[in-house]
Amino acid sequence: GQQLNQSPQSMFIQEGEDVSMNCTSSSIFNTWLWYKQDPGEGPVLLIALYKAGELTSNGRLTAQFGITRKDSFLNISASIPSDVGIYFCAGANFGNEKLTFGTGTRLTIIP
Amino acid sequence: GAVVSQHPSWVICKSGTSVKIECRSLDFQATTMFWYRQFPKQSLMLMATSNEGSKATYEQGVEKDKFLINHASLTLSTLTVTSAHPEDSSFYICSATWDRVTGELFFGEGSRLTVL
Numbered sequence: 001g002q003q004l005n006q007s008p009q010s011m012f013i014q015e016g017e018d019v020s021m022n023c024t025s026s027s028i029f030n031t032w033l034w035y036k037q038d039p040g041e042g043p044v045l046l047i048a049l050y051k052a053g054e055l056t057s058n059g060r061l062t063a064q065f066g067i068t069r070k071d072s073f074l075n076i077s078a079s080i081p082s083d084v085g086i087y088f089c090a091g092a093n094f095g096n097e098k099l100t101f102g103t104g105t106r107l108t109i110i111p
Numbered sequence: 112g113a114v115v116s117q118h119p120s121w122v123i124c125k126s127g128t129s130v131k132i133e134c135r136s137l138d139f140q141a142t143t144m145f146w147y148r149q150f151p152k153q154s155l156m157l158m159a160t161s162n163e164g165s166k167a168t169y170e171q172g173v174e175k176d177k178f179l180i181n182h183a184s185l186t187l188s189t190l191t192v193t194s195a196h197p198e199d200s201s202f203y204i205c206s207a208t209w210d211r212v213t214g215e216l217f218f219g220e221g222s223r224l225t226v227l
Contacts, residue, residue: 003154033216042117042204042218043155088154097143097208097216101154 002027006089006102013079014110021087021105022073029091032065032072033099037086046087047074076107084109114138115207117219124195125227131191132222134161134205140185141207146178149202149221161188161205195226 006023013019023032031050035043047058049065049072056063062075072089089102118133134144142163147155159180160168167180179191188207192199204221 003156040202040221040223042115042206042221044218045216098145098157098160099155099206099216101156104154106152 002100004089004091004100004102006105008105009103010106010108012108012110015079015081017079019076019079019083019107020073022071023089023091023102024071025091025100026070027091028069029093029100030069031092032063033090033092034061034063034072034074035088035090037088037104039085043088079107079109081109083107115205115217115219117203117205117222119222120220121223121225123225123227126196127194129191129193130195130224131189132203132205132224134188134190134207134219136186136207136217139208141188142185144182144188144205144207145216146180146188146190147204147206149204151202155204158190163188192224195224197226200224200226 004023004025033048034046036046037043047056047063052065052069053067054065060077064073087105090099092099114137116135122130124130144161146158148158149155157170158173161180161182163182163185169175177193182188202221202223205219206216
């Protein structure tokens with residue numbers, strides 16, 4: 001099945017640093033979602049974006065829906081230990097509940 | 112609390128046996144549920160769409176005779192991995208509903224299958 005290209009694949013940062021990751025697609029989506037997955041658990045929604053160009057924040061997280069509708073990015077400011085995990089982007093088209101997931105970005109915080 | 116629940120969380124079985132995984136919506140009715148598979152260090156890949164009262168829709172490359180899906184009620188979908196083999200070892204995750212206000216698709220906790 002299709003997967004969205006997500007980069008970087010892995011990130012090793014120090015606590016307090018800002019993080020940026022992005023997701024690109026060869027096809028258009030009218031909804032972009034960002035999830036975080038902790039080991040052995042299902043994904044948890046962080047931010048949902050519904051409009052091209054939209055910039056949405058959720059606490060220290062900010063995500064943008066690319067104007068072309070083929071990309072999105074997620075920023076995390078002032079990272080903390082509980083930010084560790086795998087972040088997935090997902091694209092969907094409203095009215096169709098099927099999600100296409102990105103390849104994931106594994107975030108590790110170095111002590 | 113969780114709105115979608117999966118059972119079992121962990122299962123270990125011998126090669127050749129069949130394993131059933133349940134996905135329940137706890138406080139809502141779900142006419143549609145989705146089954147994903149996630150291999151270690153990989154993303155979630157949609158396997159099939161489970162439709163209440165009708166046949167499941169499988170994604171390309173997913174064997175419908177091997178991964179039997181039953182959605183007999185509005186709160187329960189089951190995935191049965193038949194004649195499991197070690198290569199079927201994976202993390203299986205279901206999801207249900209699409210909250211059109213918040214945009215949230217609720218995921219189960221996942222079921223880790225290990226086939227010996």
